[in-house]
Amino acid sequence: MNATPPVRRLWLAVLCGYLALGATLQALPAYVPARFGGGAVASGTAVGIAFLATACGRPFAGWLADSGRCGRW
DSSP states (O other), X not given: OOOOOHHHHHHHHHHHHHHXXXXXXXXXXXXXXXXXXXXXXXXHHXXXXXXXXXXXXXXXXXXXXHHXXXXXX
């Protein structure tokens, strides 16, 4: 059985990550008012925080991936 090339595993991991993020971002604006009683500003803030966390974490994740410190599959 052939091992999956690293590029395909990387592509699959990125695809799954974007799908997971997209699924949560779609539900987040409706979840915040229902669960916490917030309005439009609270929903927008929650989406903004999710975006900010993603934007701040990507350079660190890229550095880890480039340096090979993420471990081997």
